[in-house]
Structure formats: C-alpha cells, structure tokens
Amino acid sequence: MISRALLGGALVAAGLATSAAVCAESAYISQVGAKAGVAAPTTISQPVQIAPGGNYAQRQAVFVPTPETTRARSSNFANTLEIGSANSVFQAQAGGKNFSNVGVLGGNDNNVAVLQGGRDFSNLQLVNAQGLSIAVLQPPGSAPINMLIARLPNGALLIKR
C-alpha cells in the first residue's frame, strides 16, 4: 500500500515538473535515504539569481517548527497555509511519523507537492513566489528538509536551506 501511494505521488510530482518547464520556473528537491549518508541534491531547472541570505530572510515571519510540533508521533501531520491566490498544494504521506509544513505566503500560481514515505520531516516556505513548481520527495527515513524560497523585491530568487 505504501509503495503504491508513493508511486502515485511520484507521478504527480513528475507532472508538476513537466508543466513547470513549460510555464514557470521550477525547483526540484529530492532526497536519498538518510542511511546512505549522501547529501540531498537540489536541482533548479532554470538559472536563477541566488541572493545572499542576509537580512531579508531574517525578517520573514516563517513558521519554525518547535520541539512541541516536531516531537515523535506515531501518526502523520500535514500543515498547509496558503495566502495569495491560485496556489496549489498536494501532500501525500504514507507510513507514519511524517511531518510536513507547507506555507505559500503572498504569492500566486504556485504548485507544491510533498511526498513522504514514513518518518520524514519537511518544512517548505514560499514567500512572494510567482508560478513556481516545487516537488519534495522523501523516501522513508530521509534527512529533514528546511527550505525557504522567496522572491526578493529586486526580482532575485532566494533559496535558503
């Protein structure tokens, strides 16, 4: 059942990535299992200007998981916050002990997909993003993801992990 759910989710993520190439910028995040001890690769399909993560990031009111919200759970937890318009968030969690927090703050036409297989943690925040497609794929027991993607006032895209 778990593998079936993951396969279905992966197909959705692939669909997002494909559509992103046509109409929007995209960022694709995937991870290997934490046991493999390999850093999670991040691929960005189009060149973007990476701005230094200085004061701007510190001013963002981004949800930071506290120990209370990240304590060990036998069940799954998914949080979605959308402020903007025409955003789409898909979250699939299989197994147990998954935690996912997605925030789309102040942007529009963004697509986010989070697929977790069990014992996974992700915290993804999009701030002022326009037309981004993001997929987070976490096989069971992946390393945690904490990521902020923000469109800066000067037009640059900040990606901070």
Place this chain on the structure above:
Amino acid sequence: MQASAAPAIECVIRAEPETNGLRVAALARAATPASGEYRLQVAKRSASGSSSTVQSGAFTLQAGQEQVLTTVVLDRSAIGHYRAELTLQSDQETSSCTSP
C-alpha cells in the same frame, strides 16, 4: 426484525477551527482490539488556492480506546470550503466517514 450489529471500528473526523487555521483530525474508536490501515483524504478549494492531502498508514486500537490517527491543518480560508474522507480497513470490516 434483527438489529444490525454495531460496527467494530468507529470512524470519526473532527474538524475544529483554530486561531491559525482549521484542524482536521482523523480518529478511530473500537469496542474490541482492532488493527488495520487508514486513509485520509482532505481537499480544500478557496480563493487563496487549492490543497489536497492524502495520508495513509497502519493503526492499532485497544478496546474502548479512541486514537488520533492523523492530522491535517489548513488555513482559515478552508472553513466551509473543504471536504474530508476517512476510510478505515481492518480484517473484519471497512468503514468510512466524511466531513462536512
């Protein structure tokens, strides 16, 4: 006429508005020890956008115990604009419930 037996596993979706959003919790109750798998689907469509969440996993219930299987939190725009469906499948039976 014979009365139908009470379900072994009771399925409950509890949706509660909070300060920061709408908390949708999937619960299960059982009169006798039971185990199986659950699947919760929550979809929301509002001005701020749409979201869809699918959660699945295994559960084990003790007799008379109520257990939160999984939780989804949506922003407040979801109030009145969401639909949730919980399905519980055990060896004995399959039950489902929806909200609202």
